[in-house]
Amino acid sequence: MNSKGGTGLIALILALTLIPFFLILVLVMGIQDEQDRRAGTSCLGPGSGLGSGDKLAPMGSFIKPVDPSTVTFTSGFGQRWGTEHQGIDLAGAIGTPIYASADGVVRHAGPASGFGQWVVLDHVIDGQLVSTVYGHIDTYTVAVGEQVRAGQQIATVGNRGESTGPHLHWEVWPGGWGTAAVDPLPYYDSAPAPGQTPAGPPTAVPSAPPEGNLAQPLPPSAGSEQGLQxxxxxxxxxxxxxxxxxxxxxxxxxxxxxxxxxxxxxxxxxxxxxxxxxxxxxxxxxxxxxxxxxxxxxxxxxxxxxxxxxxxxxxxxxxxxxxxxxxxxxxxxxxxxxxxxxxxxxxVSWGSLPGGSGNATTMAADCLISGDGVGDYLADGTVPDEYAVWIERAGSICPQIRPSLLAAQLAAENGFRHGDSAPVSVTGAMGPAQFMPGTWASYGRDYDGDGRVDVNSIGDAVMAQGHYMCTIAATIDGWIDDGTVSAPNGRTELYLAGYNAGEGAVLNSGGFPTGHTDYVVQTRPYADKIIAAEPQYRAMSNQ
Structure with missing residues (x-):
């Protein structure tokens, strides 16, 4: 064999050996990249609580809450034993897995009157709020506020509460839980089983039912109409x-x-x-x-x-x-x-149930989930460019006060106006963060390095806002820790109340300020507005 022929043979052997190896490597890397991409954009992400027992369905699916081969239909929707049975009953052995019927957020999870234990999920499907209820459960693995996927195991069949045998009681509430339930059997029958691929498009969830007829008397189980006009x-x-x-x-x-x-x-x-x-x-x-x-x-x-x-x-x-x-x-x-x-x-003309406010939900339909890291960065385009760098800097001073909260607060205070466009309020509050003169004297600094301490400067005002809010948070946290102040609705509303009405008002009331009309007509709407607006300023992931 000459040397030239030997070299060619060796090259051929290497090619046949290495090319498949590199192809496999590229394929594995591609799969990993896709998994990483999905993890970065998924509402659930790492640590979401997904387990090996899940049978996840494609996003937007509506599926049966149990494997139909493991249960038996035993009771339907409507009048039963003199009361309204607002769901269907599916009998099965204790411990049978129960799955989320659609992507959503946990509204309730835990003890429930009549059901013993339940889980209630809120879903946004085709732009409308829909709730599903899972009653008489034995165990559950989700918590209030947690986001879940269709096909994720959330509970197991039980025999708790007012129950004559192990079963799942399942309800569907178009318009949200507490409005009016509809017969879920048609949607159960037409939905695919957990783990099955739908033959066609996702099963349509029913539209909200017609408004209730007010000529129907109040059920005795709900209350009494005795003596009422x-x-x-x-x-x-x-x-x-x-x-x-x-x-x-x-x-x-x-x-x-x-x-x-x-x-x-x-x-x-x-x-x-x-x-x-x-x-x-x-x-x-x-x-x-x-x-x-x-x-x-x-x-x-x-x-x-x-x-x-x-x-x-x-x-x-x-x-x-x-x-x-x-x-x-x-x-x-x-x-x-x-x-x-x-x-x-x-x-009297009884009419039908009117609409209007009162059917609020805390669920976000845009995959914003509370937790570590959420709110640390601003969503693109949600604040004026000249504010963004200062808000993110001020939102890193302490862990309690994040950029998204400061952004919502600035929007409520003065609509991101500054300079000549930020007039002094009737109470004397000034600048983008609406500082009173006495407070500005304590917190105002030349943060932007232009040689002036200017309440109308974005950098000076926003950084002072961040430092002041962090001081308030530390003070109120100390009161909560020693039992002087309680925060049944969370601490954030107390921080905002301290900014609006002063920390002393929080301390004197032992919580959210009470005892003065201003706290009702000004401080409460101020805190509620900011808390409601805050999620829109959060980025989905680190920038």
């Missing part, structure tokens, strides 16, 4: 249709009217809030109050009272005197007084 009956029925068993009970007439005659006259309705001290309880009361006031003309409302605050229709809210107890101060219920129209039901 027609406007009060209409309101009580609407509250039940709108909010369902989120309201613990509905009351109205009583012989002892207390401070006013509206109860004895049958013109008042009390909507009781079960966990009224919790963040969810406060949010429900706010939601009910908003809904009633938005439809005050329809219900012929005179006024609403909630959390010691009096809301007259057509007038400004005001703080009421302290009557000595949580019930008398209306912390555990929303009180609504109507004009009445008597008791003759033959002359």
């Amino acid at each position: 027609v406007d009060a009956k209409k309101l009580a029925r609407a509250a039940h249709l709108k909010f369902g068993d989120r309201i613990a009970s509905i009351g109205g007439w009583r012989a002892d009217g207390g401070y006013a005659s509206d109860h004895t006259e049958g013109r008042a309705v009390d909507l009781m809030i079960a966990n009224y001290r919790s963040g969810d309880g406060v949010a429900l009361g706010d939601e009910i109050t908003d809904y009633v006031l938005a439809n005050a003309e329809f219900f012929n409302v005179e006024y609403v009272i909630w959390r010691q605050t009096y809301y007259p229709v057509g007038g400004a809210p005001s703080l009421m005197e302290d009557r000595g107890s949580e019930t008398e101060n209306h912390y555990d219920h929303v009180h609504i007084s109507v004009h009445g129209q008597g008791t003759d039901e033959r002359v």
Whole structure:
């Protein structure tokens, strides 16, 4: 063999050996790149709680909540044993896996009256809110606020609560939980099983049902219409249709009217809030109050009272005197007084459940998930370019105050105006962050290095805002840690209240400020507006 021939043979052998190796390497790297890309853009991402028992479906799917081969249909939707059965029952062995029917966010997970334990998921499908309910479960593996995927195992079949045997009770609520449930059987029958690929496009979820007929009396399980005038009956029925068993009970007439005659006259309705001290309880009361006031003309409302605050229709809210107890101060219920129209039901036009505010949800449809790192960077284009660098810098001073919160706060304070376009407010607040002169004297610095300490300078004002908010956060955290202040709705609203009303107002109230009308008409809307707006400023991933 000559040397030239030997060299060629060796080259051929190397080519046949190495080329397949490199092809396999490229393929593996490509797969890994795709997995990394999906992990970077997925709403779930690493550490999401996905497990080996999941049977994930394509994004946007609507699937059966259980493998149909493991369960038996035993009870349908509608009247059963004198009450409304709002779902279907699927009997199966304890421990049978239960899967999320669609991509969504966990609204409830844990103990539930009647169900023993349940999970409730919120989904945004075709632009509308839809909720699914999973009742009588034995165990669950998700938490409130967690984002889940269609086909992710969320629970197991159980026999808890008011149950005659192990089964899953499954409900579908177009329009969101607490509105009106629909028969889920057609959607169960037409949906693919977990792990199966749909033969066609994703199964359509039903549209929200027609608005409820208010001529239907209030079910005895929800409350009593005894002694109520027609406007009060209409309101009580609407509250039940709108909010369902989120309201613990509905009351109205009583012989002892207390401070006013509206109860004895049958013109008042009390909507009781079960966990009224919790963040969810406060949010429900706010939601009910908003809904009633938005439809005050329809219900012929005179006024609403909630959390010691009096809301007259057509007038400004005001703080009421302290009557000595949580019930008398209306912390555990929303009180609504109507004009009445008597008791003759033959002359009333009942109508249908009106829309309007009151069906709020905290779920974000754009895959923004709370957790470490979220809010550390601003979403592109959400703030003026000249603000972005300063907001991200100020949002790195302390872990409690992130850029997305500062951005939402600046939008609420002065709409990102500065210089000549940022006029002094009627209270004397100045600049992009609306500093009062005394506070600016303590926190104002030449952060932008132009040789001036200027309240209208973006750099100076935003950095001072960040330092002031971090000081407030540290102070309030100390009060919470030593038990002086409580934060049932989270600490962020207290930080914002401290910025708006002063830390002393938080300390004096032992939590969110109370005891002055300004806290009702200014501080509460200020904090709520910023917290609601904050997610829009978050980037999906680090920039």
